[in-house]
Amino acid sequence: KAGVTQTPRYLIKTRGQQVTLSCSPISGHRSVSWYQQTPGQGLQFLFEYFSETQRNKGNFPGRFSGRQFSNSRSEMNVSTLELGDSALYLCASSLGYLAEGAHEQYFGPGTRLTVT
Amino acid sequence: AQKVTQAQTEISVVEKEDVTLDCVYETRDTTYYLFWYKQPPSGELVFLIRRNSFDEQNEISGRYSWNFQKSTSSFNFTITASQVVDSAVYFCALSEVGYGGSQGNLIFGKGTKLSVKP
Numbered sequence: 001k002a003g004v005t006q007t008p009r010y011l012i013k014t015r016g017q018q019v020t021l022s023c024s025p026i027s028g029h030r031s032v033s034w035y036q037q038t039p040g041q042g043l044q045f046l047f048e049y050f051s052e053t054q055r056n057k058g059n060f061p062g063r064f065s066g067r068q069f070s071n072s073r074s075e076m077n078v079s080t081l082e083l084g085d086s087a088l089y090l091c092a093s094s095l096g097y098l099a100e101g102a103h104e105q106y107f108g109p110g111t112r113l114t115v116t
Numbered sequence: 117a118q119k120v121t122q123a124q125t126e127i128s129v130v131e132k133e134d135v136t137l138d139c140v141y142e143t144r145d146t147t148y149y150l151f152w153y154k155q156p157p158s159g160e161l162v163f164l165i166r167r168n169s170f171d172e173q174n175e176i177s178g179r180y181s182w183n184f185q186k187s188t189s190s191f192n193f194t195i196t197a198s199q200v201v202d203s204a205v206y207f208c209a210l211s212e213v214g215y216g217g218s219q220g221n222l223i224f225g226k227g228t229k230l231s232v233k234p
Contacts, residue, residue, distance in 0.1 A: 033221060043224035056219040056230055088159060098220030105160035105222065
């Protein structure tokens with residue numbers, strides 16, 4: 001079974017631009033979550049999508065948004081990029097939505113975003 | 117408030133030594149899950165174990181073992197006879213699924229960087 005895939009793997013953008021990251025979950029998984037990893041803040045939860053609906057959201061500004069398609073693939077968008085948005089963005093998929101508690105999350109390799 | 121603390125920032129051992137990675141958590145939920153993930157240099161988080169709050173049995177998987185103690189809110193991870201391939205950053209995480217709006221997302225500790233030298 002193929003794992004979680006994320007594209008692109010690396011991205012360089014300048015301040016003020018916007019960026020879209022993509023995540024394809026494991027086949028059959030309907031929940032996709034996004035996490036941001038930085039040296040200072042560590043791993044922080046961004047949001048979760050399940051059946052094309054945002055189920056849960058972390059404490060990030062509205063510049064961070066996402067969506068999920070009917071095939072469970074998800075995209076994350078960051079508008080008006082700031083230097084502090086430089087991070088590794090990890091996507092995770094699970095069978096069911098997280099609040100059920102019964103499902104492990106499997107992570108993709110991440111997208112390394114650098115904002116200059 | 118929910119929190120996961122991994123007090124050991126970095127640990128360095130020599131191959132074949134045993135090593136224990138500490139994890140202490142805080143939660144007000146009675147229903148929660150605890151996880152350990154491994155992050156090798158490639159960056160991908162690799163799932164190691166999940167334990168729910170009602171199951172305090174310790175678990176062993178090969179050279180890996182986990183000790184869950186609710187009385188001390190700890191979920192420690194031991195690697196026996198460490199190997200160079202164990203070098204990675206290890207994260208402990210908490211997922212709350214009880215009452216009070218808990219949504220199940222992972223709350224991570226800051227991670228412990230383990231270096232195993234030959």
